[in-house]
Amino acid sequence: xxxxxxxxxxxxxxxxxxxxxxxxxxxxxxxxxxxxxxxxxxxxxxxxxxxxxxxxxxxxxxxxxxxxxxxxxxxxxxxxxxxxxxxxxxxxxxxxxxxxxxxxxxxxxxxxxxxxxxxxxxxxxxxxxxxxxxxxxxxxxxxxxxxxxxxxxxxxxxxxxxxxxxxxxxxxxxxx
Amino acid sequence: xxxxxxxxxxxxxxxxxxxxxxxxxxxxxxxxxxxxxxxxxxxxxxxxxxxxxxxxxxxxxxxxxxxxxxxxxxxxxxxxxxxxxxxxxxxxxxxxxxxxxxxxxxxxxxxxxxxxxxxxxxxxxxxxxxxxxxxxxxxxxxxxxxxxxxxxxxxxxxxxxxxxxxxxxxxxxxxx
Numbered sequence: 001x002x003x004x005x006x007x008x009x010x011x012x013x014x015x016x017x018x019x020x021x022x023x024x025x026x027x028x029x030x031x032x033x034x035x036x037x038x039x040x041x042x043x044x045x046x047x048x049x050x051x052x053x054x055x056x057x058x059x060x061x062x063x064x065x066x067x068x069x070x071x072x073x074x075x076x077x078x079x080x081x082x083x084x085x086x087x088x089x090x091x092x093x094x095x096x097x098x099x100x101x102x103x104x105x106x107x108x109x110x111x112x113x114x115x116x117x118x119x120x121x122x123x124x125x126x127x128x129x130x131x132x133x134x135x136x137x138x139x140x141x142x143x144x145x146x147x148x149x150x151x152x153x154x155x156x157x158x159x160x161x162x163x164x165x166x167x168x169x170x171x172x173x174x175x176x
Numbered sequence: 177x178x179x180x181x182x183x184x185x186x187x188x189x190x191x192x193x194x195x196x197x198x199x200x201x202x203x204x205x206x207x208x209x210x211x212x213x214x215x216x217x218x219x220x221x222x223x224x225x226x227x228x229x230x231x232x233x234x235x236x237x238x239x240x241x242x243x244x245x246x247x248x249x250x251x252x253x254x255x256x257x258x259x260x261x262x263x264x265x266x267x268x269x270x271x272x273x274x275x276x277x278x279x280x281x282x283x284x285x286x287x288x289x290x291x292x293x294x295x296x297x298x299x300x301x302x303x304x305x306x307x308x309x310x311x312x313x314x315x316x317x318x319x320x321x322x323x324x325x326x327x328x329x330x331x332x333x334x335x336x337x338x339x340x341x342x343x344x345x346x347x348x349x350x351x352x
Contacts, residue, residue, distance in 0.1 A: 012304045016312050038305075096311075126189045134191050140316050173281035 007121070013040045017141055021120050024103035027141070028150035029112035036062050044068050046102040050075045050093065050115040071096045077117045078149035082101075085118060087158050093119050094162045098171040113142040114150050121154035125161060126172060131155055188214045193288035193317055197296050200279035203317070205288035212238050215282070220244050222278040226269065226291040228249045247272045251291045254325035261294060263334050267296050269283060270338045274302075275348045289318040290326055297330035302348060307331055 014108045015028040030051075031039055039062075047063060051072025063070050067077060071094040075085050096102060097119065109115035117138045126135040134154060139146050168173050177238060191204035191211045206214055206227075215238075225231060228250025239246050249269040251261050271280060273295065285291035293314045300310040310330060315322050342348050 011306060012309075013306045014309045016309070017316075018309070018313070019340070020199070023199045024197070130187060130189045133188075133190045133194070137194070140193075140195075140319075142320060143316075 012041065014038045015112070016101055016106070019141065020105070021123060024100070024105065025123070026104065026106045027096065027112055027116050028106060029106045030108055030110050031059065032054075033062070038067065042104055043104065044104050044106055046071060046096075046105045047104060048073065048093065048096050048102075050105045050107070050109040050119065050144070052076060069102065071102070075109070075118075077109075077114050078118070078153060080148055084149070085153055086117070090157055091120065091123055091162045094122060094126075095165065097123065098162070098166050099169075100171065111145075113145060115149055117142050118153050120148050121150070122157050122159065122162075125154065125157065125159055126166065143150055180300065190214045190216065191284070191288070195317065197299060201273065201280065201299070202280070202282045203288060203292050203296055204250070204282060204284045205284075206235075206284055206286050209234055213341050215236070216242065218280055218282065220280050220282055222247060222272075222281045223313070224249065224272050224278075224281060224283045226283070226285040226295065228252060229299065236328075245278065250252070251284075251285070251294075254294070254323055260325070261291070261329055266295065266298055266329070266333055267338045270298060271341065273299065273335060274338070276347065287321075289321060290323055293318050294326050294329050297312065297326075298333050298335065298338075301330065301335055302342065322343050 013034050015038075016024065018028040020065075021027050026042060044066070046069040048071040050073055055070065055072065060070065065175045071090060073096065075089055078085055097105060097107060107116050107119055121134050121138050124137065131154070135151055138151060138154065142150070179293060181315070184272055189210050189213075191207045192266075194202065194204040197203050222245040224247040226249055231248065232247065236246065246344070249265060249272065251265055251269075254261055273283060274280060283292050297314050298311050300313065307330070311327055314327060314330065
């Protein structure tokens with residue numbers, strides 16, 4: 001028999017703006033039912049959602065059916081000039097994201113650009129990345145809607161509390 | 177003593193356009209000496225470079241000093257209308273990239289946009305990703321210089337040979 005034109009049917013739809021952050025942490029935009037088959041492949045233990053609104057029923061059902069823990073740390077996004085993501089909120093989200101007991105973990109917001117980008121940027125801070133390269137990655141996912149306030153938050157975020165906690169719990173043994 | 181303003185000095189420079197492809201495959205632009213400290217953290221076993229030109233002496237020395245294997249599959253990039261990356265070249269590069277004996281592996285070209293983007297796109301094909309989402313990722317790294325010929329190569333690449341070989345060798349047990 002002749003080989004198939006495509007060896008694989010290429011039918012797995014990851015959510016837009018999907019990427020790996022670390023070996024056990026993923027990021028994406030808001031996953032919808034058409035992405036569930038893809039998400040199953042990740043073998044997720046947890047999902048951390050950064051929107052303040054209620055999570056959709058079909059997503060909750062998917063998590064429940066697959067034994068995936070659900071964490072929510074609502075952020076309103078950095079909208080000039082009055083809305084700011086607080087350092088305490090970032091710290092709370094990092095405590096969930098860095099804990100290996102919650103991995104593999106998917107972090108998402110709506111577009112996977114700003115709130116997710118802020119959190120990933122702060123993870124890179126803890127990994128000792130230069131700000132230049134943290135922003136290179138931030139812009140890649142946020143483009144064309146990069147926000148100076150997001151980058152400022154990543155730069156100015158006071159990581160002393162989470163750094164102390166993560167060090168004490170041995171959470172900083174990242175793969176890179 | 178008061179805590180330091182920054183818990184970490186944020187001094188690790190990854191190469192621009194750096195990202196994880198899979199748990200054991202990374203991608204980036206051309207790494208230079210200022211990136212070597214970062215590369216060390218990856219614990220690389222191999223580097224696969226997709227440019228046809230000779231590799232710089234200082235990069236070769238870095239690889240040698242760190243026991244990292246060097247693979248080169250020269251591609252000239254898809255430049256309209258006469259230069260095309262051949263399917264055979266992609267297959268040759270995939271044979272190196274997919275082999276777990278070579279992992280962790282870094283794939284790079286010059287900018288980490290086009291040649292690397294083509295190869296990663298073909299890996300996503302083998303992972304059964306939809307073309308829509310393969311191109312979403314391709315464009316994120318290639319922006320603002322996306323090339324239709326690159327996307328066409330990813331779409332039309334005949335993966336039957338590599339698929340057969342990868343299946344036979346059990347190379348398709350990707351993490352996602």
